[in-house]
Amino acid sequence: MKKILVFLCALSIVSCKEEPKDYVTFSGKISNQKSDSLLVGTRTYSKTIKINPDGTFKDTLKINEPGVFAIYDGHASTPIFLRNGYELNMEVNAEDFDQSIKFSGRGSENNTFLAKHKILQEGLLDQDKFSGLNREELQNELKSVKTELSNFYNSDKSIDSILLAQANRNLEPMIGMYENYFLESIAIREQFPVGSPSPTFKDYENFAGGTTSLGDLKGKYVYIDVWATWCGPCIAEIPSIKKLEAQYKGRNLQFVSISIDDAMRSGGGDLEVAKNKWKTMVKEEELVGIHLFSDKNWESDFIRNYNIQAIPRFILIDPNGNIVDPNAPRPSSKKLVELFDSLSI
Known part of the structure; x- marks a missing residue:
């Protein structure tokens, strides 16, 4: 009888043992949230998770293969590692995603490792x-x-x-x-050595009306931003450009943005459509400084002569039209203010 009871107890333990789950439970809370949803995905997988008004969220995800996924709240993104069976909880402040992110629950150790790796890598590759x-x-x-x-x-x-x-x-x-x-x-x-004459542009369409040439700006330092409305990294610099323009207003410095929006990316191959997208963004975003539209986008002489292969690209030219920095620091970099200060701007 004793042996039967022992057997029944053992059987009970085995039968109550939890089977491995074929899905991930992903929950958490986002403070200072920027949107009402969170996108989790890779090139072959995508799922949108609803964020409640109080910042909490919870959902399940079926993962075919364990691996690194990206999560995106509409403003910032970070990697997470997911494997079926995880019960992962994430808490983060959307104002500072990378520094504030914390994980708990099953799978947290791997995601804490991944978060530390991102911070370390970005710090090392300054x-x-x-x-x-x-x-x-x-x-x-x-x-x-x-x-x-x-x-x-x-x-x-x-x-x-x-x-x-x-x-x-x-x-x-x-x-x-x-x-x-x-x-x-x-x-x-x-x-493009420092002090050498800068390539020039002539009669670019000015958002404010008329046309503008680089020669029209002689006598001032000119900080040029080469960008396009479809360029994410370009758009990300807009708040910093606005802040700098306000900080240096009235000084011997002119901010100039040159759009190279082209017909191929306009959605219909029509240059006027591309130009209208440029005008709409300048107006709606209340962009500052002088806004110009290049004459032949990527094929413009100014773009080709500066060997611009990717955007955004920032250029600083002195009051005499000579090059100060052909690949100047981006607006969000403290190095740019240091450069301006070194020139007594």
Whole structure:
């Protein structure tokens, strides 16, 4: 009889054992929320999670394969690692996504690792610092970054092997991408030395009416922003440009934005449609400074002569029409204010 009871108890324990879940439970709270939904996705997967008015959310996601997904609240994004069976909770302040994010529950250790990795990587790959290096200095810095990231990846063996394998696999290509980016910046500075005459533009359509040429702005420093309405990183700099324009109002500095919106991206191949999108954004966003529309977008002489392959691109020209910086710091960078201060603007 005793043996039967022992067997029945054992059977009861086995039958009550929780079966692995074939889905992820994802919940949390977003303070200072920017939207009413959260998008979770990869190139092949997408799900929108509703955010309640108090910032809380909860939903289930069926994941075919464990891996890194992006979450996006309409203003900021961050990676998360998901595996079926996780019961993951996330708390974050939308005003400072990366620094405030905290995870708890099943799967939290892998996502805490991923959050720390993002902060570490962005800190090591400091664009402001790297943009001023020469070729040899760049190689040495990137070698050091690679070593530090590799050590971080392999410092905790409890982290999911899929996550670690992906991080290590992507390390070399990621370093190579940054190397190419900063080598291009170095090449730009070599091609356009400080003090050399700047390429010019002539009779670009001015949003305020009439046309404007670079020669019309002689006597002032000219900070040029080459952008387009479809360019996300360009749009992200708008608040900083507005802040700088207000800060330097009345000084010997003119902010100029040149749109290279083109017919191919207008939705119908019509240049007038592209031009109207430009005018609409300048008006609705109450953009500051002088706003110009280039004569032949990417094929404009000014764009080609400055070898602009990607946007946004920022250029600083002195009052005599000579180059100060052919690849100037972006508006959101503290390096730009330092540059202005060094010129006593």
